[in-house]
Amino acid sequence: MQFLQSNITSRVKALNQSSVLKMIYFYGPIKRSDIAEQLGLTMPTITTNVNSLIGAGLVQEEQNPCPDSNRGRKARPVDIIPDAQHYVGIEMRGSRRVICVQNFRGQILYTAKDDTPCRDYEKNMELSCAMLHEALEHCRLTLEDVAGIGFCTPGLVNGQEGILDTWPSYGWLNKNIRADLAALTGYTGPISVENNACVRAYGARLEQRKMLNEVPNFAYFFVSYGIACPFFLNTANVVGSVVGAGEVGHMIMEPNGLPCSCGNRGCLEAYASNTAVIAQCSQALAEGGAPILRSLCPEGADPTMEQILSAQASGDEVVCRILDGAVYRIGIAIANIINFSCPRIMFVDGALFGAVKNQETLREIVNRNLCNVIHTDTEFIFVRSHDFSGAAGAASLAIYNSLDNYTE
Numbered sequence: 001m002q003f004l005q006s007n008i009t010s011r012v013k014a015l016n017q018s019s020v021l022k023m024i025y026f027y028g029p030i031k032r033s034d035i036a037e038q039l040g041l042t043m044p045t046i047t048t049n050v051n052s053l054i055g056a057g058l059v060q061e062e063q064n065p066c067p068d069s070n071r072g073r074k075a076r077p078v079d080i081i082p083d084a085q086h087y088v089g090i091e092m093r094g095s096r097r098v099i100c101v102q103n104f105r106g107q108i109l110y111t112a113k114d115d116t117p118c119r120d121y122e123k124n125m126e127l128s129c130a131m132l133h134e135a136l137e138h139c140r141l142t143l144e145d146v147a148g149i150g151f152c153t154p155g156l157v158n159g160q161e162g163i164l165d166t167w168p169s170y171g172w173l174n175k176n177i178r179a180d181l182a183a184l185t186g187y188t189g190p191i192s193v194e195n196n197a198c199v200r201a202y203g204a205r206l207e208q209r210k211m212l213n214e215v216p217n218f219a220y221f222f223v224s225y226g227i228a229c230p231f232f233l234n235t236a237n238v239v240g241s242v243v244g245a246g247e248v249g250h251m252i253m254e255p256n257g258l259p260c261s262c263g264n265r266g267c268l269e270a271y272a273s274n275t276a277v278i279a280q281c282s283q284a285l286a287e288g289g290a291p292i293l294r295s296l297c298p299e300g301a302d303p304t305m306e307q308i309l310s311a312q313a314s315g316d317e318v319v320c321r322i323l324d325g326a327v328y329r330i331g332i333a334i335a336n337i338i339n340f341s342c343p344r345i346m347f348v349d350g351a352l353f354g355a356v357k358n359q360e361t362l363r364e365i366v367n368r369n370l371c372n373v374i375h376t377d378t379e380f381i382f383v384r385s386h387d388f389s390g391a392a393g394a395a396s397l398a399i400y401n402s403l404d405n406y407t408e
Contacts, residue, residue, distance in 0.1 A: 014407045016041060020049040021058065022403045026209045028079035029062045050078055058084045058104070080105055085147035085402070088135065089395030091196055092128050092153045093225075094119055094170050099131045100391035101139050104147075106206050106399060110139050111388045121172050129184040143187050148402050150394030151177055152196040154226050156245060162193040168261045169225070190405070192397045196390045197228030198242045202400050203393030204347055204383075205232060205240070212345075219343040221248075221334060223350030225275045227268055229334075231341055248337065249273065253329050268333050272326040274305055274351065280322045281308050292316035305351040312355065327358050331365025338378050339371045349383035 016039075023035050036046045053059035061076040082105035089100040095117050101110040112131060118124050132149075136142065155167030162178025178191045194202075201220035205212055212218065212234070221229040227249030234240035249269035250262050257266030258276075270276055282302045284290040293311035297303040303311075311319040334346065353359050359382050383389070 016045060017049055017052065018404060018406045020046065021053055021406050024050075024053070024059055024078055025080050025403055026213055029077035030079070031075045031077050033075065054078070057081065082107060086139070086141055086145055087148050087150065087395045087398045087402075088132060088146055089150045089199075089391040089393065089398065090128050090132065090152070091199075091390030091394055092124050092151070093196070093390075094124060096387075097124065097128045097131060098388055098391040099128070099135050100388050100395050101135050101141070102392065102395040102399070104399065106392075106396055108388070108392060110135050111391065113387055119170055121170075121175055125177075125180050125184060129181065132185060143185065143189075146187065146189060148190045148192065148398035149181065149187060150192045150194070150199060150396070150398035150401075151181060152194050152199040152390055152394040152397070153177070154196050154224075156247065157193060157195045157198075159192070159194045159198075162191060164193075168263070190398070190401060192394070192401045194242075194394070194397055195228065195230070195245060196224075196393070197222040197226075197246055198230045199393030199397045200349060200383075200389055201230045201232045201242050201347075201393075203389065203396040206396040206399060215344045217341075217343050218345035218347065219337060219341065220246075220347045220349065221330075221337075223273065223330065223348075223352055225273055227273050227330075227333075229337060231343065248333055251333055251336070253332070268329060272329045272333075277308060277322060277326050277352070278302055278305070281319060284318045284322070290316055290318040293319050309351065309355050312357070323352065323358065324361065326352065327361045328365055331362050332369060334362070335366045335369035338366065343378055345379045345381060347381050347383050349385055349389070351385055353382050354385065 019039055020035060023038055024030060032043065032046050032050055036043050050059065058081060059078050060081050061078055082103050085104040087102050089102065091098045096113060096115050098113040100108055102108055112135060114127060114131060118127065153164055153167065155172065156165045158165055162176065164172060164175040164177055166173050177193045181191055197220065200222055204220060215234060217231065217233045219229055219231050228246045229248040230242045230246035231244060232240060233243050250260065250264065250267045252266045253268050253271060254266035258270040259265050260267035260270040281290060281293060285294055285297065290311065292314045293303055293307060293316050296307045296310055308319055312323050353362065363380060
C-alpha cells in the first residue's frame with residue numbers, strides 16, 4: 001500500500017510539473033497566481049514548480065513586473081526561455097526530404113531540402129540522417145544538444161510505436177522509423193513520429209497559440225499529393241491533441257469511380273489531390289488541349305502545380321474546368337466534415353488554394369452544402385504553403401511531446 005501511495009504521489013507531481021510548464025508555454029508571460037487559478041492548484045504548489053523550472057533553465061521571470069491589484073504589490077510574470085532547448089524536424093516524402101531546426105519557442109534557426117527523387121526507404125532514411133548531421137554542424141549543435149526530434153511522412157503512421165504502417169504510393173509497409181532513425185544517427189533522446197498532415201496541425205497549434213488558446217477545436221485540411229484532415233481537440237490538459245488519422249482523402253466521392261492508390265475506387269484523392277490534378281492536366285496536354293498550359297510547360301514534361309495555377313489565372317479553359325472540379329469535390333468533403341464535427345476553425349493548406357479565386361469558390365461550395373441546423377460559423381484560415389511547413393510541424397510535435405512528458 002505504501003508503494004502504491006508513493007507511485008500515485010510521483011504521478012501527481014509529474015502531472016503538475018507538465019501542466020505548469022504547458023501553461024507557461026502557451027499563456028506566457030503569465031503570473032503565478034493566474035497559473036494557480038487556471039490549473040486549480042495551490043500557490044505553494046505553483047511556486048515550487050515554477051522555481052524548479054527556473055532552476056532547470058527552461059523558464060525565466062520577466063524584467064518588467066505587472067501590478068497585482070489584489071495584493072497591492074507587483075508580481076513578476078514568467079515565460080519560456082526561447083533558446084533553452086533545440087529541436088529538429090524532418091519531413092520525408094520520397095521525392096523530397098526537408099529538415100528544420102527550431103528553438104524551444106518554435107523559432108526557425110535553419111532549414112534545408114533535398115529534392116533528389118528516391119523510392120527506396122532505406123536510402124531515404126540515409127539521406128535524411130545525413131541532412132540531420134549537416135544541420136547540427138551548421139547550427140553548431142551536437143546530438144546531445146537536441147531535446148527532441150520529430151519525423152513525419154505521408155501514409156498511415158502509428159505515432160505511439162513510431163512505425164509507418166503503410167504508404168501505398170511507395171509500397172512501404174511496417175517501417176520502424178523511430179528505431180531506424182536512432183540506429184542511423186546514434187541519437188538516444190525522444191523521437192516523435194507522425195503523419196505529415198497531423199504535424200502541420202501541431203505546428204499551427206504552437207505557432208498560433210495565442211489565437212487558439214480559447215478555441216475548443218480546429219481542423220487542418222491539407223491538400224498535397226494526398227489529402228488529409230486531422231482534427232485537433234483542446235482538452236483539460238491545456239494543449240489538447242490530434243484526434244484520429246484524418247485520412248479524409250479516402251472518403252468515397254464516386255462509388256466505383258476512379259482507382260485510388262489505396263486500392264479502393266472513387267476516393268477524394270483520385271479526383272482532387274495534386275497528383276490527380278497533375279494527371280488530368282497531363283492527359284489534357286497529351287490530347288492536344290490546354291494551350292496556355294502547354295506554352296508554360298516544357299515539351300514532354302508533366303506540369304507543376306505552379307504552372308497549372310498560372311494557366312488558370314491566364315484563363316486556360318481546360319485547366320479552369322479541371323481545377324473547378326477539384327475544388328468542388330474538396331468543398332463537398334469539407335462541408336461533410338463541418339456537418340459531422342463542427343470545427344471552430346478550418347485551416348486549409350495546399351497549393352491549389354494559393355489562388356484567391358479557388359478560395360472563394362471553395363467557400364461558396366461549402367456554404368451551399370452545410371446543414372443549416374447545426375452550422376456553427378466555422379472560420380476559414382487559408383495557410384500559405386511553403387516547403388518547410390512539414391519539417392517545422394515535425395519539430396513542433398517534438399516540442400509538444402516534450403511539454404506533455406516533462407518531468408524534473
